[in-house]
Amino acid sequence: MEYIITFLDKNGLVFAFLITGLIMYFSERISKTLTRGKIPGSAISIFMGLVLAYFAGLETLGKKGIADIPGFSGFEIMGGPMFRDFAIVSTAMGASFAIIKKTGPIGVLSLFLGVIISFAAGVIIAYAMGITDAESLTTIGAGACTFVVGPVTGTALGASSDIIAISIAAGVVKSILVTIGTPLIAPYIGLKTPQSAMIFGGLMGTTSGTAAGLAATDPKLVPYGAMTATFYTGLGCLMCPSVLYFLMRAIL
Amino acid sequence: MLLRGVALLAACFVSGQILGETLGRFLGIQANVGGVGFAMLFLILSQNELEKRGLFHLEMGEGVHFWSKMYIPIIVAMSSVQNVRVAFSNGLLALLAGIIPVIACLALMPLLSKLAPKD
Incomplete structure (x- = not known):
């Protein structure tokens, strides 16, 4: 054996x-x-x-x-991420640059809204469940973005390891939910065009969840969703430990 | 010819990811900013350019196509290495903080779709 x-x-x-x-x-x-x-x-x-x-x-x-x-x-x-990203990039072949360019501005708007709303919702839930310090609230809000943004933010702000663990778990729950939920909810939210896939990727962020969910919905949509989603984690890592953290400090 | 397609894909991947890493460093954050997105743009643009010059061989496309077909199996493998146990054992807070933001963002979908340009 x-x-x-x-x-x-x-x-x-x-x-x-x-x-x-x-x-x-x-x-x-x-x-x-x-x-x-x-x-x-x-x-x-x-x-x-x-x-x-x-x-x-x-x-x-x-x-x-x-x-x-x-x-x-x-x-x-x-x-692992190497094969995943390699395969995601390959799906771009044949994607329409014209559509991406035309939907670009809305894609950027959906990215900002996606990060801010996920963050706010995560913070409100954490606050409702008894967490009150700005560092922990920001870390959990960041975890509600993606499971990378949570630990990156938590480490930068010096949050405790159990709060970082919760932020990772929240991000993983999100990614799994998007993976399973996308094909089920697609007909109800009009997720059938490349434009809508770009907005969806911007709002959801989780590249793995979005790409897997779209693959199960309609493989043709994958490149468009992945295109915006790939900027989400970067934007989250940029905003959560800075602007959004300062905002939390100002509010509390 | 087949490998030229794979090599083209690899070239786009490497340059896009390095650009994403560099952008992350430049912005002072420990993350790759849009590496996959840049790589995808490079692939689309280089394919267009090669086609215009008549240098894009059908077999080159197949080299790239193979990987886009491998995409779903790779995602299946990816889902089977996720830390699902932690996601479900870290209590109600983690579950709610993962679920509610998704619903909140989904609620915005129809509004943003209306703003999107039609073809």
Whole structure:
């Protein structure tokens, strides 16, 4: 057994291709038989990935989902930021530059609104639940933006580690919710054009959640949503520990 | 030819990401600012430019296309390495602070869509 696990870890990426292929095959079957194609196979596979990550986390108490299980370490490479960003960039081929340019200003507006509203909502919830110091409130508000903005802000402001952990968790909840929720809510919010995808990416921010959610909704929308979402984390890291923090200090 | 497409994608990726990292440094924050977005713009613009000059080979497109098809499997792998346990075990505050802002932002979608230019 030992040597098999060593072998799988050594050839991790290839083994991850195999397992992901199996997950997607079974998801496609579930999509066809159980939901008669109503829920896309890709949405089911992403959900299955999250479920596997949850149980792996319970089992190993690690942070990296199934990549913490011996033999499955290759998932860290396949599901890591390098391949993710490489693949997201590749979807831009064939995207219309004219549309991006035309929707640009609204995309920027949606970015600012997305950061400010997420921050404000996060702060209000934290305040309602008994947190009162400006540093902790700002950190949780930043976590409501994305799971990168939270710890970056918390570290900059010197927030305690449990508050930073909550901010990361809030960001992860957001990313998972957007991943699962996007295909379900898309018809109700008019998410079907490249323009609307750019606005959606700006409002939601979480690049992974937006891109995964849009992929399950309509793969053609991915480049447009990712285009704005990719600026969100940077904008959040810029605004939360500075302008928004000073604003919190002024209010409290 | 196939690899030229992959190399073009890689060139756009590397230059875009480095630009994003540099912009982050320049702004004094520990984050990549729009690296993926810049890379995507580079890819779109270089494809247009190459097509104009008749240098964009069909097979080059396939090299890029392969990766855009790998996108969903990569996202599946990505979701399976998320720290889902922490997201659900960090209590009500984390759950609410993750869910309510999404709903608040979604409420703005129809308004912003109205402002968007039509084709």
